[in-house]
Amino acid sequence: MKKAVCILSGGMDSTLSSYIAKNSGYEIIAVHFNYGQRTEHKELEAFRNISRELNVEEKYEINIPFFTQIGASALTDKSIDIPIGGVEEGVPVTYVPFRNGIFLSIATAIAEKHGAEALYIGVVQEDSSGYPDCSDTFIDKMSSAMNQGTKEETKLEIITPLVHMSKAQIVTKAIELYVPLEHTWSCYANEDKACGVCDSCRLRLNGFKLAGIPDRIEYI
Known part of the structure; x- marks a missing residue:
C-alpha cells in the first residue's frame, strides 16, 4: 500500500487532512510535535485519540524543546499574552518562527525512511491566522x-x-467524512475548557456557526 506521512497536531485542520489522506488510499504514518506550546498535553491527547480512530499503526511523537528557548511567540513564551482582541495587523504574536518549515523537514526524514510518497499538512491560507x-x-x-x-x-x-x-x-467536509471533531483541540490558551476568545477559538467557532453545526467541545 502507498504511504503518506501526516503531520497531525490534534487540531481540526490537520485531523481532516489526515482523514482525507486515509480516504485517498494511503497508509498513514502520523507525526506529532511537542514543542513547548501552552496546550502541549491536550494536543498530545488529541493526537493519540485521533490516531486510534484512524487505526494508525506507525506514529511518531517528536519533542522539539528549542522553541521555548527562542521564545518570540505567545504559544511558547508565557511572558507574551495570547491575544483575544480579534484580527491583528501583520503577522500575529502567535506565529512560531518557521514552525512549519521545521515540521516539514523532520517529516521529510521520516517519509524517506518509510519510502512514503506523500506528506500531508493541514495548512489553511485563506482563513488562517x-x-x-x-x-x-x-x-x-x-x-x-x-x-x-x-x-x-x-x-x-x-x-x-x-x-x-x-x-x-472544513467543518462541513469533516462531518461528511465522519471526522471525530470532538476529539480535536484548537484553543491556544487552555487545556481543560477552550477559552472561546483566542484567534484560533474564534476561527473554529465561526466555522461551526457558518456551517450550521454545533461544536461538541467545552468552552468557558
Whole structure:
C-alpha cells in the first residue's frame, strides 16, 4: 500500500487532512510535535485519540524543546499574552518562527525512511491566522528543497488539501467524512475548557456557526 506521512497536531485542520489522506488510499504514518506550546498535553491527547480512530499503526511523537528557548511567540513564551482582541495587523504574536518549515523537514526524514510518497499538512491560507508558513508559495518552495535534498529515488509530494478552504468548509467536509471533531483541540490558551476568545477559538467557532453545526467541545 502507498504511504503518506501526516503531520497531525490534534487540531481540526490537520485531523481532516489526515482523514482525507486515509480516504485517498494511503497508509498513514502520523507525526506529532511537542514543542513547548501552552496546550502541549491536550494536543498530545488529541493526537493519540485521533490516531486510534484512524487505526494508525506507525506514529511518531517528536519533542522539539528549542522553541521555548527562542521564545518570540505567545504559544511558547508565557511572558507574551495570547491575544483575544480579534484580527491583528501583520503577522500575529502567535506565529512560531518557521514552525512549519521545521515540521516539514523532520517529516521529510521520516517519509524517506518509510519510502512514503506523500506528506500531508493541514495548512489553511485563506482563513488562517496570517502565518507566512501557510501559503502556497512557501509549500511549493519547501517541496522543491525537500526533493532536492533527499535521495534520487525519493519522490515526495506535499499535499495541502485544505489550503484554499474556509473554516466553514472544513467543518462541513469533516462531518461528511465522519471526522471525530470532538476529539480535536484548537484553543491556544487552555487545556481543560477552550477559552472561546483566542484567534484560533474564534476561527473554529465561526466555522461551526457558518456551517450550521454545533461544536461538541467545552468552552468557558
